[in-house]
Amino acid sequence: MRNKNCIEITFSNKGKMETKKVDLIRGGQFIVRETPCENIFTPEDFSEEQKMMRDSVIEFVDREIWPFKRRFEKKDYAFTEEVLRKAGEFGLLGVAVPEAYGGLGMGFVATMLVCDYISGATGSIATAFGAHTGIGIMPIVLYGTEEQKLKYVPELASGEKFGAYCLTEPEAGSDANSGKTKAVLSEDGTHYKISGQKMWISNAGFAKTFIVFARIEDDKYITGFIVENDPDNGISLGEEENKLGIHSSSTRQVFFNETIVPVENMLSERGNGFKIAMNALNIGRIKLAAASLEAQRRSITVCINYANERIQFKTPIAQFGAIKSKFAEMATNTYVDESACYRAGKNIEDRMSLRIEAGNTHQVAELKSVEEYAIECSILKVAVSEDAQDCFDEGIQIFGGMGFSADTPMEAAWRDGRISLIYEGTNEINRMLTVGMLMKKAMKGHVDLLGPAKAVVDELTGIPSFDTPDFSEVLSEEKAMVAKLKKVFLMVGGAAAQKFGADLEEQQQVLLATSNILIEIYLAESAILRTEKNIKRFDVDSQKEQIAMSQLYLYNAVDIIILKAKEAIVSFAEGDEQRMMLMGLKRFTKYQNNPNVIALRNLIAKKVTSENKYPF
Numbered sequence: 001m002r003n004k005n006c007i008e009i010t011f012s013n014k015g016k017m018e019t020k021k022v023d024l025i026r027g028g029q030f031i032v033r034e035t036p037c038e039n040i041f042t043p044e045d046f047s048e049e050q051k052m053m054r055d056s057v058i059e060f061v062d063r064e065i066w067p068f069k070r071r072f073e074k075k076d077y078a079f080t081e082e083v084l085r086k087a088g089e090f091g092l093l094g095v096a097v098p099e100a101y102g103g104l105g106m107g108f109v110a111t112m113l114v115c116d117y118i119s120g121a122t123g124s125i126a127t128a129f130g131a132h133t134g135i136g137i138m139p140i141v142l143y144g145t146e147e148q149k150l151k152y153v154p155e156l157a158s159g160e161k162f163g164a165y166c167l168t169e170p171e172a173g174s175d176a177n178s179g180k181t182k183a184v185l186s187e188d189g190t191h192y193k194i195s196g197q198k199m200w201i202s203n204a205g206f207a208k209t210f211i212v213f214a215r216i217e218d219d220k221y222i223t224g225f226i227v228e229n230d231p232d233n234g235i236s237l238g239e240e241e242n243k244l245g246i247h248s249s250s251t252r253q254v255f256f257n258e259t260i261v262p263v264e265n266m267l268s269e270r271g272n273g274f275k276i277a278m279n280a281l282n283i284g285r286i287k288l289a290a291a292s293l294e295a296q297r298r299s300i301t302v303c304i305n306y307a308n309e310r311i312q313f314k315t316p317i318a319q320f321g322a323i324k325s326k327f328a329e330m331a332t333n334t335y336v337d338e339s340a341c342y343r344a345g346k347n348i349e350d351r352m353s354l355r356i357e358a359g360n361t362h363q364v365a366e367l368k369s370v371e372e373y374a375i376e377c378s379i380l381k382v383a384v385s386e387d388a389q390d391c392f393d394e395g396i397q398i399f400g401g402m403g404f405s406a407d408t409p410m411e412a413a414w415r416d417g418r419i420s421l422i423y424e425g426t427n428e429i430n431r432m433l434t435v436g437m438l439m440k441k442a443m444k445g446h447v448d449l450l451g452p453a454k455a456v457v458d459e460l461t462g463i464p465s466f467d468t469p470d471f472s473e474v475l476s477e478e479k480a481m482v483a484k485l486k487k488v489f490l491m492v493g494g495a496a497a498q499k500f501g502a503d504l505e506e507q508q509q510v511l512l513a514t515s516n517i518l519i520e521i522y523l524a525e526s527a528i529l530r531t532e533k534n535i536k537r538f539d540v541d542s543q544k545e546q547i548a549m550s551q552l553y554l555y556n557a558v559d560i561i562i563l564k565a566k567e568a569i570v571s572f573a574e575g576d577e578q579r580m581m582l583m584g585l586k587r588f589t590k591y592q593n594n595p596n597v598i599a600l601r602n603l604i605a606k607k608v609t610s611e612n613k614y615p616f
């Protein structure tokens, strides 16, 4: 019988193409499994079709968006709409939509590529694009009936009409299921009357189709509806919000006053709205991560162009160690983020293919596959949004006083980037979700945490090995370190779960600390595996800087992990247990050969400086 979890992978090994069958990793399993490098997808694996898609999006952005950056700072909402419409004409709004509903039906990785590259020039377009193509359209694609999909999706996919997603209310933000908006069924059972107030609705100013969440009677969970925007049907808008950034993204309140919505416009079933909202957010999260990549690449390029030209003390500032260190860290984070995003994106795509082969509809396959990797989606949302914000912050610093000026690009990037830490679930909520979801998966038997966690405890109480491992092979010490860091997670997470049981949910600071460990491991491992795969595909020499970036990221990750693990251990463990765990932490985070961090940074910065752009 065919193994329904098995995929075929093709990879290059010293110039020879090889094919093998491997088990597709489950969501969250990375923390207990060793992943061979050929099992992960990397940006160097993009197909010709994917590269063509990427290049045409870059061309579109360079022609239609980048030259007009200043306009986006002037709250020119009509211009955002105009650019989105052009993106629609270009086919970019329907990449994730199946062909049957007017889209291009491209694979998940290709849809991430489009999000990535279209979002790099301004947060206004990134948000408008994400709100429309992600949370605006996808709930209908994923949960709509055939009639709903045929009626609404083609006009949204083409950009003839735009969509918005109305979940948040003044008193229901992170606690999204607590909304007060009501849907009351008419006596004749033909329609609902929706009344309530929605807040912070992206694209509200020009959207014609709203996904609205409302409560029917005293239901435990909200219900989703497709609502056509018609001012004569009790729908009105608040003023545009005065925002810190994304100035040309329309964000308004939407008021519903006995808005009549036919019963056939209910999305999925009564009470299924919270599930729809959460699943739409899972997709939104990984795409938001992708949407924070190109902005980092472009920022690095803009900054190095400036730093190579700006002379102080008769020297281009790019030559100063203080500035080199910034470029090295910015480039490293970007490389690592990109590695992790496309690794997870391809897992989702492969899972979808398996499900479709097994007879699932496209709809079910996409839903279930994204749900499977919801942990990775949250990890990516948090990590990439924060790395991007750090990149823009350092970008301002590289520009010095000019960085503080609205006449240079970093000021807007810094303001625009900030929202990514807040929407699609705040980073606090997403951090806590990563560990919470992993624990749930363990309880369901989808990820075996218990066995590996017990093995770590046995190792800690046993006699340590005094062998000196052979780390002569490139990245071998780094791979061994990742394996040890996983033990740190299992040690801390396992002990916390044992101590608090079901109350772990209430221990937010412990959850946040363990989630940081989880996040750093996923990111560091993704970069190391990408680089290792490319060493085998190309050669070591061509990957000098990539090796340095993998090592630098891991070094920083180890420091974060030491800090966070210690914080948790000293807070919830006592006496012998605390001493044993602190010793374990020391053992599991010890390098045999410490990397020369400054030399790594200088090597990476040299490449960025000499190419005068983000070169990886």
Ligand SMILES: Cc1cc2nc3c(=O)[nH]c(=O)nc-3n(C[C@H](O)[C@H](O)[C@H](O)COP(=O)(O)OP(=O)(O)OC[C@H]3O[C@@H](n4cnc5c(N)ncnc54)[C@H](O)[C@@H]3O)c2cc1C
Binding pocket: 131, 164, 165, 166, 167, 168, 172, 173, 174, 175, 199, 200, 201, 202, 203, 243, 251, 419, 422, 423, 424, 425, 426, 427, 428, 429, 508
């Ligand atoms: C520009 C912009 C565009 C947006 N677009 C949309 C859109 O198109 N559609 C839509 O529906 N919504 C949208 N939102 C809303 C957005 O999703 C919410 O702002 C977000 O979910 C946070 O909710 P809140 O603002 O009510 O903050 P709150 O939920 O009040 O959170 C405030 C702080 O408390 C923390 N917090 C809250 N609950 C907990 C908890 N249980 N444990 C620990 N910490 C907690 C949060 O992490 C945060 O730091 C948008 C918001 C903005 C600013």
